[in-house]
Each structure stands twice: as C-alpha cells, then as structure tokens.
Amino acid sequence: MPLLSTLLVRTALGWLAAAALMGALLLAGKAVPMPEAVFQAFPLHAEAMLVGWMVQLAMGVAYWILPKYPRLPERGPAAPIWAAWLLLNGGVLLAGLGRSMGAGDGTVLAGRVAELLAAAAFALAAWPRVKAFGR
C-alpha cells in the first residue's frame, strides 16, 4: 500500500474510533443521563463518521487500487493527494468540531468548502487513472 494510502486509511480509522465513541455516548444518552457536552458532539459525530471515516477510507483505497501509470510516479503526482488529505481533515475539524463547539455559520461553511476542495483535488488526480487496461 503506498504511503499516501496508509495516511488516508489510518486517519480514517482514527476518525472511526473517535466517531464510534461519540456515537456510543450519544446512543447511551437516550437511556441514561449524560453531560450536555455529549449531545453537543452530535455534529462532530456525523461529520467524522461520514466524511472523516467513510469518504476518507474510499479515497485511500481508490488511490491504492486504481490502475497505475506505466511510468513513474506510477500513481501520479502526490501533491493533490496531500492537499486532499489536509483539506478533508481540516474540513471535518472546522465543520464538525466547529458546529459542536458553537462556532458560527462561517466556520462551518469554511469547513464544507475545504471538503469540496479536497474532493476536487482528489478527483483531479484520480480522473486520468480511470482507464481501460493497457492504456
């Protein structure tokens, strides 16, 4: 597995571990009293589970598995993938943690824009690797 895939997949696993803990506390909070902070974590739970875990895992596996180039660098330039990793995780923090900590709409918007830019950077790098065998 290439370095950038390990970075994306391990970060995704980290988000899964954290989001599962938040989700367990939120679910248990429907049955037993919990501190208010637990319920405030709901936006971060949702953002971390969907974007931090599932989206990021898909990106990491796609970067690893998609057809390679016959020349070096065999998975294309690394810069867009580094940018996607930074933007995606910055976006999850801004949008998820920001909303959970009561930040304004501007912070959440900035997070979602960062996630959009991450998607654009990733798509730019992945697009030419989606091709028929032997090309």
Next chain:
Amino acid sequence: MPTVTRWFVRSALVWFLLALAAGVLLANGMSARVPGTSLILPYPTYLHLLTVGWLTNLIFGVAFWMFPRYTAEHPRGSDRLAWVAYTGLNAGLVLRLIGEPAQMSGGAAATLLVASAGLQLLGAWAFVLNTWPRVKVK
C-alpha cells in the same frame, strides 16, 4: 473469501434490505408506525441500519479480506478480533433496532440502548485494532 467476510457481507445485504424497507415506511416523515404493531420507527434507526448495517458491515468484511497481509502466519491479523467486530456491530445494531422503537413507543428500553452502544463501540474498536497494523507501506 474468509468465513467472517462472508458473514459480514451477507449480513450487510440483509441490513440493506431492512434499511430500505424502513426507508419506505419513513417516506412521509421522521417517524412511522411499524404496520401491525404499536411500535414507532424513528429516523435515526433507519439511518443507522443503512450506514452501520449496510455500509460498515460491507467495508469491514471486504477490508478484512482484501487489505495487505499482516504476516505470513497470520495474513489477516486476528480472526478472534474480526469475530468480535462482527458480533459487536451486528448484535449492537439488533438491540438498537429493538430498543429505539420500543423507547419511542413508551416502553422501557434503557438497558437495550446502553448495551447496543457498548457492543457497537466494541465492534468498531476491534476492527480498528485488527486493521491498523495491516495498513502499512509496501
């Protein structure tokens, strides 16, 4: 395909059907009465049937099967942890599927929901623990 992967993927397919059936029930609102019962199905149950039951089971099963080998002796890491992940995730989701509608309908479901939360957390962490060392640079 390893045995535990078959259980993950077939369970995912069953949850997929249940989730979309729940989606049909919830077509006109954020909660709906389950036909022939007094139970109320809430939207979060539907969402978790889809994301935990379908997507997460499928991801866990395929990752256990396809990710890089851990060692030659234990190519997929620990089978025991994989089974803990499977059992925790799915038993936890079954308890949620019973507990949330029961609570919405006015029943006592506190124990079910707390157990569900603990089991799903155990399942997720078991998967992370087993998968982490397999995610490595070749």
